[in-house]
Amino acid sequence: MTKSQRIRVLIADDNRAVRIGMRLQLDNAPDIEVVGEVGNGIDAVMAGRSEQPDVILMDLQMPGMSGVEATKRLLDESPHRPAVIVMTSFALEGYVRDALDAGAVGYLLKSHDSERLVEAIRTAHRGDAVVSTTMMTPVLREFVRRGRGAQLDVSxxxxxxxxxxxxxxxxxxxxxxxxxxxxxxxxxxxxxxxxxxxxxxxxxxxxxxxxxxxxxxxxxxxxxxxxx
The missing domain is CATH 1.10.10.10 (Winged helix-like DNA-binding domain superfamily/Winged helix DNA-binding domain)
Incomplete structure (x- = not known):
């Protein structure tokens, strides 16, 4: 697999240790390339525009600009529309709605879903929803209410x-x-x-x-x- 064929990933999280942990996981995946790391929402928007990643791992709460606002700006203003996976420590339905309203394709809990991070990135890159097991039911309801995903006419x-x-x-x-x-x-x-x-x-x-x-x-x- 050539470098150009890899899934380009941007990590946005204000916790340096979290960013390092994510990168260590992703560096072992032959089909994934980390193209940048940022620690706040403003830099996430700038890096999203300049690096044009395929997938962004977006923390919800960051200084300067929240992950929700950064996601909304990126997807509203840029012709390049990356798949944004919200990564958070909070299992709250209000955050689910905010993230999906902004255009995120998935919602993962850092504490529960770190082991499935690589597969989640591949799934989001394919255009499929990515859902934390802990938040499966409310996220599914939101996706269905918004008309997203799984629309096959299969009895x-x-x-x-x-x-x-x-x-x-x-x-x-x-x-x-x-x-x-x-x-x-x-x-x-x-x-x-x-x-x-x-x-x-x-x-x-x-x-x-x-x-x-x-x-x-x-x-x-x-x-x-x-x-x-």
Missing amino acids: AATLSAAELRVTVTLARGITSNEDIAQHLCVSVHTVRSHLQSALKKTGLSDRTQLALWAVRQQLSVQDAAQSS
Whole structure:
């Protein structure tokens, strides 16, 4: 993979230790290139314009200008529209709405989602939503309310009853394979298998998109039961 083919990432966070930690993770990914690090919202806007990153990891609370305002300015004023992933320590629904209003494609909690940072960047670069597992339900509601994501015209009838149960559970905010398995009293292998099958049948690319699709379809536990 050539340098020009890599996903260009800008890190915006006022905590230097956080920036270093993110860079260490991303430097190990062969398809990702960190093109800049900034510590405040004003510099985030300037670097976003000059470096034209594909993805920006944007802290919500920074001096000079908030991450929400920086995101809004970048996406409103620049012809180059990067995918902005909000990175925050706060699991509050008000912050979700503000971030999505500004144009962010996702919302991750620093404390819970650091291990999936590389995959989150790849997902955002593909144009898919990126959602913290902790904030799955409110973020999904906001995406659906705004008409974003998972708009495929795929009938829920294409899924088996078991696949529907797993999908509905995922959409309710129970996101790890282990937690879904415990909730449904099945094995982790069974959950993994049903999720893979559901993704294949719907043509969706990841679990977040599958959950978005389920919410848009207004699927419920009753739907899964009726398919049994």
